[in-house]
Amino acid sequence: xxxxxxxxxxxxxxxxxxxxxxxxxxxxxxxxxxxxxxxxxxxxxxxxxxxxxxxxxxxxxxxxxxxxxxxxxxxxxxxxxxxxxxxxxxxxxxxxxxxxxxxxxxxxxxxxxxxxxxxxxxxxxxxxxxxxxxxxxxxxxxxxxxxxxxxxxxxxxxxxxxxxxxxxxxxxxxxxxxxxxxxxxxxxxxxxxxxxxxxxxxxxxxxxxxxxxxxxxxxxxxxxxxxxxxxxxxxxxxxxxxxxxxxxxxxxxxxxxxxxxxxxxxxxxxxxxxxxxxxxxxxxxxxxxxxxxxxxxxxxxxxxxxxxxxxxxxxxxxxxxxxxx
RNA sequence: GGAGGGGUGGCAGAGUGGUCAAAUGCAACGGACUGUAAAUCCGUCGACGUUAGUCUACGAAGGUUCAAAUCCUUCCCCCUCCA
Numbered sequence: 001x002x003x004x005x006x007x008x009x010x011x012x013x014x015x016x017x018x019x020x021x022x023x024x025x026x027x028x029x030x031x032x033x034x035x036x037x038x039x040x041x042x043x044x045x046x047x048x049x050x051x052x053x054x055x056x057x058x059x060x061x062x063x064x065x066x067x068x069x070x071x072x073x074x075x076x077x078x079x080x081x082x083x084x085x086x087x088x089x090x091x092x093x094x095x096x097x098x099x100x101x102x103x104x105x106x107x108x109x110x111x112x113x114x115x116x117x118x119x120x121x122x123x124x125x126x127x128x129x130x131x132x133x134x135x136x137x138x139x140x141x142x143x144x145x146x147x148x149x150x151x152x153x154x155x156x157x158x159x160x161x162x163x164x165x166x167x168x169x170x171x172x173x174x175x176x177x178x179x180x181x182x183x184x185x186x187x188x189x190x191x192x193x194x195x196x197x198x199x200x201x202x203x204x205x206x207x208x209x210x211x212x213x214x215x216x217x218x219x220x221x222x223x224x225x226x227x228x229x230x231x232x233x234x235x236x237x238x239x240x241x242x243x244x245x246x247x248x249x250x251x252x253x254x255x256x257x258x259x260x261x262x263x264x265x266x267x268x269x270x271x272x273x274x275x276x277x278x279x280x281x282x283x284x285x286x287x288x289x290x291x292x293x294x295x296x297x298x299x300x301x302x303x304x305x306x307x308x309x310x311x312x313x314x315x316x317x318x319x320x321x322x323x324x325x
Numbered sequence: 326g327g328a329g330g331g332g333u334g335g336c337a338g339a340g341u342g343g344u345c346a347a348a349u350g351c352a353a354c355g356g357a358c359u360g361u362a363a364a365u366c367c368g369u370c371g372a373c374g375u376u377a378g379u380c381u382a383c384g385a386a387g388g389u390u391c392a393a394a395u396c397c398u399u400c401c402c403c404c405u406c407c408a
Contacts, residue, residue, distance in 0.1 A: 034363075059363050069363080097360045125362050135359050142361075170365040171358085178360090190359060246361080253363045277352075282363050288356065 027107055027201045028319065030120040031056075031127055031294055032208030033286035034253075034279060035218040037304030039072050041208070042120035044312055046080045049118075049319075052110045054103055055084035056121025056130070059252045061099065064090040064238050067231045068254040070222065081115075090238060090249035093142065096129045103130060104197045124289035131203050133194030140181035144246060148176045159187035206315055207296040210303045212284050218303065219279045223272060226254070235259055253279050 028045065032038040042053045055061065059069040063086035071085050083106045088094055103119065103126075110117040119130065150172055153161035160175045178186040235258040243250055250256070254275045261271035290296075298318050304311060 057363085058361085093361060095360045096362080100360085123362060125358075125360090125364095129359075132359085137360070139360075144361080165366055168366045170361065172365095174360075186359090194359070248361050248364070251361085251364065255363090279363080281352095284354090285358095286363090289358075289362095292356085293358080 025111075025200050025202045026116060026319070027130075027198070027203050028116060028118045029056075029127060029131070029203055029205040029296075030118060030208075031124070031205065031290050031296070032122065032300075032304075033210070033215060033283040033290070034070065034122050035215055035222055035283065035303070036208040036210055037306075038120050038122065038208055039070070039076075040306050041206070041304040041311070042118050043072065043076055043080050044307055045315060046116070046118050048312060048316065049116045050114075051116040051118040052081045052083060052106070052113075054106045054110070054117055054119045055082070056099070056103065056119045056123055056126045058094055058099070058121075058123040058126065058248065060085050060121070061088045061094050062086065062090050062092075062249040062252070063088065064241075064249065065234055065252055065255065067226050067229050067234050068252060070226075083110075088249075090241065090247065091243055092247075092249075093144075094248055096125055097134060097139065099123075099126050100129050100134065100197055107198060107201070122286050124286060124293060127205075128293060130198065131205075133196035135189050136192055136195050137178055137186070137189045138182060140177045143173065143177055143180075146173075148172050152176070157185035157187055160185065163187070204319055205294060205296040206298040206300065207290050207294055208300045208302075208304060209287060209291060210301065212280065212287060214303060215283050216280055219283065220276050223254070223276050223279065227272065232258055232262065236262055253282060 028049075028051065030038050030042040030045070032041075039053075042051075045051055046053050053072075057069070059065070060071050061084060062069065066086060072082055076082070077085065084099075084102055087102070107117040107119070119127065121127065148169070150161070150164065150166040150168075153164065153172065153175055156179050157175055160172075164171050164175065166172075175186045178184070178189060182189070231254060235255055238250070238255065239259055239262065245251075245256075257266075257271045257275040257278065260266045261268050266274075298315050300311060
């Protein structure tokens, strides 16, 4: 399906040749835990491969926390095209499907422009949905405020009742929502084949899987830096919006911790420490996800810094091979 | 100097003669994950052993007792109040 003919590299590593510079169906995925350098890698690849970076990070979708969510700098965004960063208001509730629609649109547009879509981010579920598809469940009304009992599942969805742990409030809620809206149990829906939104695409995935230990120092320093860059002001402005605390944007790492400090409930040191701990825990969850659930063509075992030629070359090589199926 | 309170597993903090290797929370470690996913949840968590079990543990040292983290004595340290 892919056509490598006409593709070659110049000394400077750019794709050249062919009427189109990249064949139509290739999507490059760059996945990795927070602070692993994936944004930098995506950007470096984009600048060599005439690519467009498309965000696959749930929190970088929101516009009010560019610092805390470690969004690429304005300078970076000017150097290389970046899409889907800061496109959602914090008062909105993002979702896999919402992201997927936007991402698919951006990918198609990128192809049309003859460029290479580079989907980069740390939200495993988003990337998984893009590559493997989503369940064909129609959009259902979110019943966020309500409380749902695990026991009640028995009455309409025995399978979910057995599968879901009583404490798993998020999934229990979804089971209720789906049944209420469709009359069909979510466990039944899940038996239907996944629907790929981009069946014509060929995905080439790069995953960064550093040791958690190697991430700790980077995470710590990055959080220190975020404070210097004005993370507290960012949080303060968010607080002024007086949004519901269960909104995704309000749960972004650092937001609950620093709001507690700004409300004078904990010391600044304590808030910082907690933010670091929680970020490390998050990184671990991401590593677990990517390690087990994302099949990758290239695996980097340590963090990426910037302009690491050997790494870039390796990925570009694999990309070239990967394309000539 | 006087009066009181306290020292428990990496931390916080229950326990106050046996059912205690010691509740619970946090951290740590591992895992899951199909429309909130930076979410949500699950497992492990003194050491050795697959299990039975063995050993070392509740500030230190002695003692009482069949049996002590729990009672007694002395010592060390911490906190509060009064001087």
